[in-house]
Amino acid sequence: MGSYISPSLLLLLCLSVILISATHATDCSSLKLAGGKKQYSNCTELPTLNSTLHFTYNATNSSLSIAFSAPPSKPNGWIAWAVNPTGTGMAGAQTLLAFKANGSMVVKTYNISSYSSIVEGKLSFDVWDLEAESDKDGKIVIFGSVKVAASAEKLNQVWQVGPGIADGGPMKHDFGKANLAAVGELKLVEKLSPAAPTPSPSTQASEKSPNSGHWVSGINAGFWISGFISLLILM
Numbered sequence: 128m129g130s131y132i133s134p135s136l137l138l139l140l141c142l143s144v145i146l147i148s149a150t151h152a153t154d155c156s157s158l159k160l161a162g163g164k165k166q167y168s169n170c171t172e173l174p175t176l177n178s179t180l181h182f183t184y185n186a187t188n189s190s191l192s193i194a195f196s197a198p199p200s201k202p203n204g205w206i207a208w209a210v211n212p213t214g215t216g217m218a219g220a221q222t223l224l225a226f227k228a229n230g231s232m233v234v235k236t237y238n239i240s241s242y243s244s245i246v247e248g249k250l251s252f253d254v255w256d257l258e259a260e261s262d263k264d265g266k267i268v269i270f271g272s273v274k275v276a277a278s279a280e281k282l283n284q285v286w287q288v289g290p291g292i293a294d295g296g297p298m299k300h301d302f303g304k305a306n307l308a309a310v311g312e313l314k315l316v317e318k319l320s321p322a323a324p325t326p327s328p329s330t331q332a333s334e335k336s337p338n339s340g341h342w343v344s345g346i347n348a349g350f351w352i353s354g355f356i357s358l359l360i361l362m
Contacts, residue, residue, distance in 0.1 A: 165181075165192075165194060165270060167181035167182055167183045167192065167193075167194060168182070168183040168184070169181070169182050169183065169184075170182070173286060173309075173311070174308065174311070175286075175305040175306070175308045175309045176197055176286065176287070176288050176305055176306070176309055177197060177198055178195065178196060178197035178206075178286055178288075178309075179195075179196045179197075180193060180194070180195050180196075180208070180284075180286075180313070181193065181194040181195075181196075182194070182313070184275075184315040184316070186278075186316075189274060189275050189276065189277045189278075189279070190272050190273065190274055190275065191272065191273050191275050191282070191315065192256075192271070192272045193208065193269070193270070193271060193272070193273070194268055194269070194270050195208035195223075195268065195269045195286060196266055196267070196268045196269075197266065197267065197286065197288050198264070198265050198266045198267070198288065199226075199265065199267060199288050199289065199290070200288045200289055200290050200300065200301060201290040201291060202265060203226075203227060203291055203292075204226070204288060204289050204290045204291050204298075205224055205225060205226035205267075205288070205289045205291070205292060205297050205298075206224070206225055206226075206267045206269065206286075206287070206288050206289075207222050207223065207224040207225070207237075207269075207285075207286065207287045207288070207289070207297070208222070208223050208269055208284065208285075208286045209221055209222035209223065209239070209284065209285040209286070209287075210252075210273060210275075210282050210283065210284060210285075211283040211284070211285055212251060212252070212276075212283075214283065215283050215310055216285065216310060217239060217242060217285060217287075218239065218240070218241050218242055219239065219240070220237075220239045220285045221236075221238060221239075221250040221251055221252065221273075222236065222237040222238070222239055222250075222285075223235075223236060223254070223257065223269050223271055223273075224236075224237055224297060225259035225267050225268075225269045226267075226291075226292050226297070227261065228292070232258070232259035232260055232261055232267065233259065234257040234258060234259045234269055234271065235247050236248065236249065236250050236254060236257075237297075238250055238251065245296065245297065247296065250273075252273060252274045252275070253273070253274040254271055254272065254273050254274070255271070255272050256270065256271055256272050257269075257270070257271040258270050258271070275315070279315055280314065280315055280316045281312050281313060281314045281315055281316075282312070282313045282315065283310070283311075283312060283313075284310070284311055284312070284313045285309065285310050286309045286310075287300050287306065287309055288300060288306075
């Protein structure tokens with residue numbers, strides 16, 4: 128005999144799925160940063176390399192504050208996050224790269240002019256407040272602020288992880304599918320759709336009942352009651 132699930136329990140499970148899905152799309156609380164000492168306006172789980180980006184864009188001074196988090200490909204490896212002002216790949220990437228040196232986390236800057244030239248140096252834009260931390264699970268977080276072009280609405284970003292440091296510089300990263308796909312567009316400004324025309328006062332008055340203060344609540348309650356009745360019928 129099959130197990131019996133009450134209609135009320137089934138409805139509760141459906142509501143839970145809806146609420147969890149909405150939370151995952153809008154809530155960043157599950158994306159923990161090592162240390163947890165900084166707060167950002169936005170966050171996103173990047174599509175590759177088990178990495179996340181928290182960021183705050185300040186249009187007033189054209190700056191972007193970031194916290195990029197990822198595990199290195201091997202213990203004592205490195206992670207990197209970059210902005211590419213001239214293209215969409217690694218060549219031209221203005222890079223922040225973090226690793227452990229002499230027991231302490233450091234952040235270095237690399238202006239990667241080509242795939243064969245990875246040399247530490249000054250970037251093509253200002254950067255400040257650079258620091259890095261690691262957690263007990265081996266993840267590294269790069270914190271920093273970068274100057275962006277005035278009125279910029281989006282950036283080309285690149286991120287990467289590598290196995291270690293040799294002769295003071297980063298060893299080559301893998302060239303697997305996840306590594307090659309570690310590029311994307313970062314939207315700084317979300318464009319809003321044009322607002323719908325405001326109904327005239329007469330139209331608004333005709334649509335509301337005498338108990339106008341409760342009409343939205345009535346609609347919501349009716350929706351959930353209808354859903355509950357439908358489930359009872361199905362059972």
